[in-house]
Amino acid sequence: MAQKTIVIVGGGFAGVACGNRLRSKLSAQEARIVVFNDENYMVFQPLLAEVAGSSILPEVPATPLRVAMPGVECRRERVCDVHLAESKLFYESVEGFKREFPYDHIVIACGSGMNLSAVPGMADHAFPFRTIADAVALRAQISQQLECAAVTDDAERRKYFLTFAVIGGGFSGVEVAGEINDLLKAAGRYYPSIHPGDAKVILIHSRDQLLPEVSPSLREFTRRKMEKHGVQIVLEKRVKLVTAEGVTLSDGTQYRAATVVGTTGTAPHSFVERMNAAKEKGRLKCDPDMRVEGISNAWAIGDCAVIINAFDNQPSQPTGQLAERQGKQCAANIVAVLRGQATKPFYFRPLGMLCSIGGHNAVAEILGFKVSGFVAWWLWRSVYLMKLPSISRKVKVAMDWTWELLFSRDIAGIKIDTANRIHDAYFAAGTYVFKKGDPATDFYVIEKGEVEVMREIEEGKGPETVAVFGSGDFFGEMALIEDRPRNASVRARTDVEATVIGKGMFARMSKVIAPLAQQVNSAIRRRTALRTRLPKSTAILKETTMREVLEPLPSQPLSENTSFVMAVGHFEKDHADFFCVVDDKAHLVGVLTRTDLLNATEQLALLPPEQRGELKVCNIMAKNPLWVTEEDSPLLVAEMMRERSLKRLPVVYSSEDMRIAGYVRLEALMALVLRKLNQ
Numbered sequence: 159m160a161q162k163t164i165v166i167v168g169g170g171f172a173g174v175a176c177g178n179r180l181r182s183k184l185s186a187q188e189a190r191i192v193v194f195n196d197e198n199y200m201v202f203q204p205l206l207a208e209v210a211g212s213s214i215l216p217e218v219p220a221t222p223l224r225v226a227m228p229g230v231e232c233r234r235e236r237v238c239d240v241h242l243a244e245s246k247l248f249y250e251s252v253e254g255f256k257r258e259f260p261y262d263h264i265v266i267a268c269g270s271g272m273n274l275s276a277v278p279g280m281a282d283h284a285f286p287f288r289t290i291a292d293a294v295a296l297r298a299q300i301s302q303q304l305e306c307a308a309v310t311d312d313a314e315r316r317k318y319f320l321t322f323a324v325i326g327g328g329f330s331g332v333e334v335a336g337e338i339n340d341l342l343k344a345a346g347r348y349y350p351s352i353h354p355g356d357a358k359v360i361l362i363h364s365r366d367q368l369l370p371e372v373s374p375s376l377r378e379f380t381r382r383k384m385e386k387h388g389v390q391i392v393l394e395k396r397v398k399l400v401t402a403e404g405v406t407l408s409d410g411t412q413y414r415a416a417t418v419v420g421t422t423g424t425a426p427h428s429f430v431e432r433m434n435a436a437k438e439k440g441r442l443k444c445d446p447d448m449r450v451e452g453i454s455n456a457w458a459i460g461d462c463a464v465i466i467n468a469f470d471n472q473p474s475q476p477t478g479q480l481a482e483r484q485g486k487q488c489a490a491n492i493v494a495v496l497r498g499q500a501t502k503p504f505y506f507r508p509l510g511m512l513c514s515i516g517g518h519n520a521v522a523e524i525l526g527f528k529v530s531g532f533v534a535w536w537l538w539r540s541v542y543l544m545k546l547p548s549i550s551r552k553v554k555v556a557m558d559w560t561w562e563l564l565f566s567r568d569i570a571g572i573k574i575d576t577a578n579r580i581h582d583a584y585f586a587a588g589t590y591v592f593k594k595g596d597p598a599t600d601f602y603v604i605e606k607g608e609v610e611v612m613r614e615i616e617e618g619k620g621p622e623t624v625a626v627f628g629s630g631d632f633f634g635e636m637a638l639i640e641d642r643p644r645n646a647s648v649r650a651r652t653d654v655e656a657t658v659i660g661k662g663m664f665a666r667m668s669k670v671i672a673p674l675a676q677q678v679n680s681a682i683r684r685r686t687a688l689r690t691r692l693p694k695s696t697a698i699l700k701e702t703t704m705r706e707v708l709e710p711l712p713s714q715p716l717s718e719n720t721s722f723v724m725a726v727g728h729f730e731k732d733h734a735d736f737f738c739v740v741d742d743k744a745h746l747v748g749v750l751t752r753t754d755l756l757n758a759t760e761q762l763a764l765l766p767p768e769q770r771g772e773l774k775v776c777n778i779m780a781k782n783p784l785w786v787t788e789e790d791s792p793l794l795v796a797e798m799m800r801e802r803s804l805k806r807l808p809v810v811y812s813s814e815d816m817r818i819a820g821y822v823r824l825e826a827l828m829a830l831v832l833r834k835l836n837q
């Protein structure tokens with residue numbers, strides 16, 4: 159038989175088992191076996207929670223693939239596309255080039271990725287929990303929160319620092335909640351200023367019981383044991399929003415928590431999404447023998463595949479145990495195909511389930527026998543020790559576990575350097591981005607939504623809104639440059655998505671990117687100018703009410719679904735410069751100008767004639783325009799127009815009722831100021 163090339167994409171539970179079984183069955187002359195994995199190690203995910211909880215060292219769940227798969231060619235390169243029809247895969251080479259790799263058989267074993275974007279703010283504020291880097295980051299965060307809590311004098315803030323909300327009550331959620339709880343308890347003796355009641359771990363799960371993978375009696379045991387150890391379990395509640403302040407549930411309950419861990423939300427890897435093959439909820443649909451449906455030389459195993467287990471005719475659960483078994487049987491089926499023999503459908507009687515739940519407790523269901531508590535925990539450790547893929551890893555884990563039994567957990571934590579970080583943030587309407595007096599740590603760029611800057615202008619009169627910023631605007635620069643605490647508060651007027659740039663990174667960027675430095679400097683000049691340089695105009699505008707400057711819109715707003723051609727007709731008929739655009743609730747969603755029409759003409763020219771009618775106003779308008787409410791002052795309007803060089807601003811009834819009340823023109827504002835100056 160001529161040498162065949164068998165490629166495995168993914169060196170996890172499924173890929174490693176498949177590669178090793180293939181190597182043991184096929185000689186080097188018969189097959190070249192290549193595994194592509196984006197790391198050079200296999201991650202033993204059931205041990206990740208132990209890394210976060212400081213029970214084992216971070217590198218321990220990672221076994222080098224070259225050690226785990228002797229005789230298999232290991233390539234640390236990311237696969238970016240698979241073209242099944244041409245039997246070729248494309249990968250990003252170590253030098254960064256896109257290269258192709260032909261194969262005779264391919265096994266897709268890439269597991270699943272995480273998608274935290276299902277809940278607003280989760281991707282921005284929650285710690286994901288899937289990789290070693292995630293576990294290390296969480297461990298550092300726990301340590302950082304302990305240090306912050308230990309030195310604060312504010313009892314409320316101490317509780318906030320020490321509250322950990324874990325979203326998802328499956329394997330990873332339960333394991334990580336148990337481990338965080340254990341670490342907080344073990345660390346308590348080194349932090350005398352922290353009281354036992356200050357720390358709290360909240361586990362939030364949308365179903366009525368934890369751990370859907372185990373039998374109901376063990377689920378109940380898990381809940382009782384975890385609650386006994388102090389973990390607060392919240393069942394049948396969905397998380398609706400995650401912010402820097404904590405989580406909000408679907409029933410409106412809020413938990414203030416400095417740390418949120420997201421363990422729900424799987425998503426297919428992008429190359430699987432692009433693959434031209436049958437899928438179910440993003441996973442590759444397979445024939446009973448694990449071939450990708452209808453493709454004779456492509457196979458899929460593990461979490462990325464939908465495989466019916468002939469044992470119970472049910473789709474296999476996404477667990478390490480099943481992934482490993484599928485890997486072994488897939489290898490046997492490939493060998494059968496190469497030798498012209500018949501393949502077998504996937505059949506495996508699951509041996510059971512094990513899950514550690516904290517406090518030296520676990521739940522286990524092995525061959526129908528249910529065990530819980532300390533014995534199950536001992537079993538859990540023994541089984542996973544056996545399952546670790548290399549002797550050196552087994553010894554390392556055994557040593558770490560023994561150490562942890564004899565001595566206390568390691569509370570040293572690597573400090574996360576937030577000053578040089580860029581990250582996304584989500585602020586719900588009404589919440590503060592920062593308050594007056596807060597230390598200046600970040601610079602903000604708004605991607606979506608509006609914030610208001612609130613400052614106390616006259617003593618004793620409370621803060622008033624002095625500026626509003628919308629998408630594309632930035633704020634937070636003055637206190638950073640002047641190296642002082644915030645002298646104003648910034649609050650989200652709507653839900654806001656922002657990019658947050660740490661102090662150190664901001665300093666560097668504004669030093670090396672000249673246009674940014676210019677923008678920031680001119681913003682500082684603009685933002686301080688109106689009130690200080692034009693005190694008379696400021697006083698007049700302050701006394702003026704919005705009603706005095708509010709005018710009806712010159713033309714009826716357009717619907718966002720109006721076609722481009724119709725929109726051109728409206729501009730021509732009304733001799734308008736701009737149109738406000740509204741959705742089906744008559745809420746303001748955009749502004750369309752003559753310039754937008756001009757730009758869209760290019761877009762239209764590129765479309766085939768039959769599709770030109772499909773170009774709509776919502777595709778070409780400026781989305782998320784700045785607006786003010788009837789309650790805002792004309793002084794604020796003037797500041798906003800000055801800041802953004804605007805000639806007009808739409809006015810809505812309120813931030814909840816976004817129907818358009820009218821608009822304010824710059825000329826009208828100026829005329830009013832001149833009139834009053836001359837009186």
Ligand SMILES: Cc1cc2nc3c(=O)[nH]c(=O)nc-3n(C[C@H](O)[C@H](O)[C@H](O)COP(=O)(O)OP(=O)(O)OC[C@H]3O[C@@H](n4cnc5c(N)ncnc54)[C@H](O)[C@@H]3O)c2cc1C
Nearest residue numbers: 168170171172195196203237268269330460461476477478
């Ligand atoms: C925190 C946590 C705890 C868990 N606990 C348990 C437990 O106690 N018991 C249990 O049975 N299961 C548990 N699971 C589930 C179990 O880990 C998975 O079911 C199992 O890992 C699936 O194996 P797999 O081979 O399909 O994917 P994985 O093990 O995820 O391996 C996929 C590999 O493919 C690589 N890869 C992905 N995309 C590409 C690409 N484009 N190019 C190259 N390489 C790529 C990845 O880096 C990865 O190494 C847990 C999972 C997590 C996240």
